[in-house]
Amino acid sequence: MEILVCVKRVPDTSENEIELNRAGNDIERDELVYSINEPDNYAVEEALQIAAKTGGKVSVVTVGTEEDEEVLRREMAMGATHGILLADLAFEGSDGRGIASILKACVEKGSYDLILTGVQAEDGAAQVGGMLAAMLDYPFASLVTSIEVLAEKKLKITREIEGGNREVSEIDLPCVLSIQTGINEPRYVGMKGIRAVQSIPIATYSGPDLGLNSAQVGTAAAKVTRLDYFVPVLGKGARFLGGTREENAQEVVELVAAKGGLK
Amino acid sequence: MPRIFAYIAHKNGVLDDSAAELAAAAKKIDRGTAVTAIILGAGPALDAACTEAERVYPELWKVSGESFSYPNAELIRQALMKIVPEGSITLIAHDHFGIDLAPGLSIKLNAAFVPDVTSMQPLQADSLQVVRQEFGGQVSAHVRCDVSSGAVITIRPGAFNTGEVPAAAGKVVDKSAEVGMLSAGRRYLETIAAETSDVDITKHAILVSVGRGIQEKDNVAIAEELAESLGAAVSCSRPVVDAKWLQKSRQVGSSGKTVKPKVYLACGISGAFQHLAGIKGNPFIIAINKNPKAPIFQVADVGIVDDVLEFLPELTSKVQELRAVAAK
Numbered sequence: 001m002e003i004l005v006c007v008k009r010v011p012d013t014s015e016n017e018i019e020l021n022r023a024g025n026d027i028e029r030d031e032l033v034y035s036i037n038e039p040d041n042y043a044v045e046e047a048l049q050i051a052a053k054t055g056g057k058v059s060v061v062t063v064g065t066e067e068d069e070e071v072l073r074r075e076m077a078m079g080a081t082h083g084i085l086l087a088d089l090a091f092e093g094s095d096g097r098g099i100a101s102i103l104k105a106c107v108e109k110g111s112y113d114l115i116l117t118g119v120q121a122e123d124g125a126a127q128v129g130g131m132l133a134a135m136l137d138y139p140f141a142s143l144v145t146s147i148e149v150l151a152e153k154k155l156k157i158t159r160e161i162e163g164g165n166r167e168v169s170e171i172d173l174p175c176v177l178s179i180q181t182g183i184n185e186p187r188y189v190g191m192k193g194i195r196a197v198q199s200i201p202i203a204t205y206s207g208p209d210l211g212l213n214s215a216q217v218g219t220a221a222a223k224v225t226r227l228d229y230f231v232p233v234l235g236k237g238a239r240f241l242g243g244t245r246e247e248n249a250q251e252v253v254e255l256v257a258a259k260g261g262l263k
Numbered sequence: 264m265p266r267i268f269a270y271i272a273h274k275n276g277v278l279d280d281s282a283a284e285l286a287a288a289a290k291k292i293d294r295g296t297a298v299t300a301i302i303l304g305a306g307p308a309l310d311a312a313c314t315e316a317e318r319v320y321p322e323l324w325k326v327s328g329e330s331f332s333y334p335n336a337e338l339i340r341q342a343l344m345k346i347v348p349e350g351s352i353t354l355i356a357h358d359h360f361g362i363d364l365a366p367g368l369s370i371k372l373n374a375a376f377v378p379d380v381t382s383m384q385p386l387q388a389d390s391l392q393v394v395r396q397e398f399g400g401q402v403s404a405h406v407r408c409d410v411s412s413g414a415v416i417t418i419r420p421g422a423f424n425t426g427e428v429p430a431a432a433g434k435v436v437d438k439s440a441e442v443g444m445l446s447a448g449r450r451y452l453e454t455i456a457a458e459t460s461d462v463d464i465t466k467h468a469i470l471v472s473v474g475r476g477i478q479e480k481d482n483v484a485i486a487e488e489l490a491e492s493l494g495a496a497v498s499c500s501r502p503v504v505d506a507k508w509l510q511k512s513r514q515v516g517s518s519g520k521t522v523k524p525k526v527y528l529a530c531g532i533s534g535a536f537q538h539l540a541g542i543k544g545n546p547f548i549i550a551i552n553k554n555p556k557a558p559i560f561q562v563a564d565v566g567i568v569d570d571v572l573e574f575l576p577e578l579t580s581k582v583q584e585l586r587a588v589a590a591k
Contacts, residue, residue, distance in 0.1 A: 011398070013533070014475055017556050018401040027402060096366070096376060119362075123397045125378045130366030139337055139448030142362045143518075156452075160518050161359045164457030164511055169335075172448035178362075182505035223375035223412075227405040229397070231556075238550060238566030248567050249577040252528075252549055253585055255565060259547040260469040260526035262493060262582070 001056040001149070001173075003047040004112040005080070006103055006129070007040040008062060009071040010122040025228045036071045039118025043179035045186040046147060047116055048079045054149055057081045059110070063091060063102050072202055077193035078186070083202040090207045093219030100131035101217055105210035107136060113153075115176045119143055126178065133176035141171055142178040264386070265410060267298045268347060269320070270355045270364070272334065276304075276311030281356035281418065283425040286319050288354055288418045291383040292391065297321045298354075300433070301346070303339055305332040317433035327439045336363035337447035344371045346438050350413045352391075357417035358517070365417045374413035377406060381422040386410070395419075399535045400558035420517075420540065457520075460512040462496050469495035470524045472515060474538075475502040476531015476552060476571045483508050485575045486530060492582040498522065500538045516541040531571040534559030551575075 011018065015033040020026070047058040059082035060075040062068050072083035086102050094102065107115060117129035119142060126142065133140030141157055145166060148156040153173040158166045160180050171177075207217065214220050241248040256262065269285035271278060282300070289298035300320035302312050305327060313325055326342055343364075347353055353368065355361040357379040369376035377393055381403070384392040389411040396403050408414055464470060471490040477483060483497070490497045497513065504514045515522050516538040523544030530551050532538065539562060542548070550563035551571050560566045567574060 013398055013401065017554050018398040019556065020402065027398070096378075097370065100370070124395070124399070126362045127366040127376060127378050130363070131370050131376070134340075134367030134370035140363070140367055141449055143359055158455070159359065159363075161454070162517060163521070164514065164519050166455040166457075168452045168455060170450045170452060175448065181501070182507075185507065223409040223414075224377055225407045227392070227407055229402045229404050232394075232396075232403045232561075238548075238560045238563035240555075240560075240566045240568065245569060245574060245577050246581075248569070249574065249581045252565070252567070252578055253581045255547070255549065256469060256493060256526050256528070256582075257585070260493075260495075260524070262585070 001050060001054040001113045002111060003051055003056065003058045003114045003116065004107060004110065005040065005044045005047050005058060005060050005075070006062070006115070006117045006132075007044065007060050007071055007075060008037045008118075008121045009034050009064060009068045010037045013122065020229055020231060024230070027229055036074055037118050037121045039120060039179055039181050041075070041118075041186050042181050042183050043116040043118050044075045044078055044080060045184045046179055047114070049184060050114070050147060050149060056113070059084060059112075061086065061103065061106055063087075063094075063099055069202055073194055073197055074189055076197040076200060077189045083200070085202050085204045086210065087204055088207040090212075090214055090218045093222055094217050095222040095224040096125055096127040097131055097223070098217040098221055100128050100135055102210065102212060103128065103132050104135045105212055106205065107132070109205070109210070113173050114155075115174070117176070117178045119178045119180045129176050129178035136176070139171050139175040140177070141169065141175070143180045144177045145180050145183050147177070264293060264296070265413060266348060266351045267292060267296050268351055268353045269298055269300050270343070270353065271300045271302045271312065271316050272356060272360055273302065273304065273308070273312035276308035276315075278312055278315045279356065281358070281420055282316060283319050284420065284423045285354045285356065285418055287423040287425050288380070288383065291423070292352065292386050294385070299324060301326070301343065303328070303331040303334070303342060305329050308332070313435055317431070317435065319431055320433045321431040323433045323435045324438045325435055326442050327437070328442065330445060333451045334360060335447060335449065335451050336360060337449045338445050340364055340368050340371060341445045341447065342442045343368055345442050347372060349373075352410060352414045352416065355415065355417050357419050361417045365415050369415035372413055372415065374415050375408050375410060376415050377408045378417045379419050380416055381419045396536070399533055401533075401556060419536065458510065458512050460510055462513070464496050464498040464513055464515065465520055465522050467496040467522075468525045469493050469528070470498045470515075470522060470526070471495050471528045471530060472498040472500065472532060473503055473509075473530045473571070474500040474532030477503065477508070478531075478572065480506070480508040482572060485572060489575050489579045489582070492579050492586070500532045500535070529559050529563065530575060532559055533557045534562060
C-alpha cells in the first residue's frame with residue numbers, strides 16, 4: 001500500500017510556555033522549541049506499521065519552508081522513504097482550505113492508497129484532513145484509534161467517540177484518515193538515525209509546480225484570517241499559594257480535609 | 264443577511280446539549296434571526312428529537328431515512344449538501360461528530376470554515392469576528408471570517424450560555440424527498456463500549472489526577488502513594504493514557520470519563536478543554552503545575568507553581584503526619 005502522511009512542524013507545547021510578544025499581536029516566537037506535531041508522529045508510525053504488513057512505501061509531506069525540512073528528516077529517520085516539501089512564498093497566509101488545496105495538488109502528483117494526517121495541530125482546528133478528503137472525493141474518518149487492513153481495498157477502523165466508547169466502521173480505499181494520539185507507540189528516533197537520512201534528497205514543489213494560483217492559496221484566497229492573539233481572562237483564576245513547598249503542602253492538606261474530607 | 268442553520272445531534276431521540284447552545288450561538292451572530300434546525304434520523308427516535316427541538320427552534324427541517332438511524336458523517340454530509348442553500352451559515356457542535364462532518368462540508372458548500380469557536384461578535388456585512396483558542400488553550404485568537412459565500416462554523420461545547428434562548432413553537436418541514444437515497448464509502452458496523460476496571464474514578468470524592476507533568480511511568484507511583492494516603496483514586500489526562508502509563512478507564516475528559524469529585528487535584532495537567540469537559544459538579548480544584556501560564560490555573564480554586572515530582576511526596580508526608588496526629 002502506498003501511503004502519504006501529512007505532517008507539520010509546530011511549537012512544542014510541552015517544551016514551551018506560549019506567551020504573547022511585546023506588541024501583543026502574535027505569540028513570542030524567539031527561542032521557541034519546535035517539533036513534529038504529536039498526532040502526526042503517531043500517523044507516521046501507523047503508516048509504517050501498515051506498510052510493513054502490506055508492502056509499499058510511506059511518504060511524508062509538509063507545507064512550509066526550508067526550516068520545516070527537519071521534521072521531514074525526523075520522520076524519514078523513522079522509516080518514511082520519501083520526503084516532500086511544498087514551499088512557495090505565495091502559500092503564506094493560507095487558511096485551512098488553502099493548505100488542503102496545496103496538499104490536494106500534491107496527492108494528485110502521486111498515486112496513494114491511503115492518506116493520513118494527525119487529528120489536529122497547535123491551532124486545534126482539526127480541519128485539513130476532512131477538507132482534503134472532500135476535495136478529492138475520498139471517504140474520510142477522524143479521530144481514528146485503530147486500523148486493520150481488510151482484503152478488497154477496504155479498511156476496518158475504529159474512531160474515538162464520547163465517554164471512551166469506540167465506533168467501528170468499514171471504509172473504502174483510497175481514503176483520508178485523521179489519526180488520534182495513543183493509536184500506537186511511535187518508535188524512538190535518535191540523532192544517529194536523523195544523520196543517516198541527511199543526504200537523501202527531499203522533493204520540493206512550488207505553486208507553479210503544483211499548478212496552483214493565488215485564487216486558491218495564500219492571503220488573497222483566505223476567507224479565514226487570524227487578527228491577533230490574546231490571553232483570555234476566564235473567571236477569577238486560582239489563588240496562588242506563595243509559601244515554601246512545605247507550607248504549601250500543609251495548606252493543601254488542610255484544604256483537602258476541609259473540602260473533601262479525609263476518610 | 265445569510266440564513267442560519269443548526270445541525271441538531273441526538274441519540275435515540277434525546278437531544279444533545281449542543282442543540283440549545285447552537286441556538287444561543289446563532290443569536291450572537293444576529294439577535295433577530297430565525298435560525299432553522301436540521302435533524303436527521305429514522306422512526307420514533309426522529310419524531311422524539313423533533314418534538315424536543317420544536318421548543319427551541321422556530322423552524323425545523325427534518326430528513327427521515329433508515330440510513331440515518333446511526334449518524335454516519337459521510338452520509339449526513341451528502342444530505343446537507345442537497346438541502347442547505349448556497350451562502351448559508353451552518354452551525355455544528357465541535358465534538359467527535361462535528362470534527363468528522365464539518366470541514367468536508369465547508370468544501371462541498373464552497374463556504375468558509377471556522378472551527379471550535381468560543382465566542383462571536385454580531386455579523387457586520389459579510390464579516391464575522393469570532394474567538395477561538397490555540398495551543399491547548401494557552402492563548403486565544405480573534406479570527407475574522409468572510410461569510411460572503413456562506414460559512415460552516417463549529418461551536419465549542421459548553422461555551423454558549425443557553426439561558427438567553429427564547430422558547431419557540433417550531434414548524435416542521437419534511438425535506439426527506441430532496442435528499443433521496445445515498446451511499447457512502449464508509450459504513451458503520453458497531454460501537455464498542457468503554458473499558459471498565461477495578462477502580463471506578465467516577466465514584467471517588469477525591470481524585471489525584473496526573474498529566475504529562477508526571478513525566479514517566481515509574482512516577483505514577485508518587486501519585487498512587489498520595490492517593491492511598493488520602494483515600495483517593497488516581498485519574499489522569501489524555502497524554503498519560505497515550506503513553507500507556509495508566510489505563511483508558513482512568514482518563515478524565517470528553518473522550519474519557521465524566522467525574523464529579525468534591526476535590527480534584529490536577530497534578531501536572533495543563534487543562535485542555537477536552538480534559539476540563541470531563542470535570543463536573545463544580546469540585547474544589549487544586550492545580551499544581553510548573554508553568555504559571557497553564558490554562559488549568561484559570562479554572563482552579565487554588566494554584567501551586569511547582570514540580571509535581573517534588574510537591575506530591577511532600578504532600579503525602581503531610582497527610583501521613585496529619586493522620587498520625589489524628590490517631591493519637
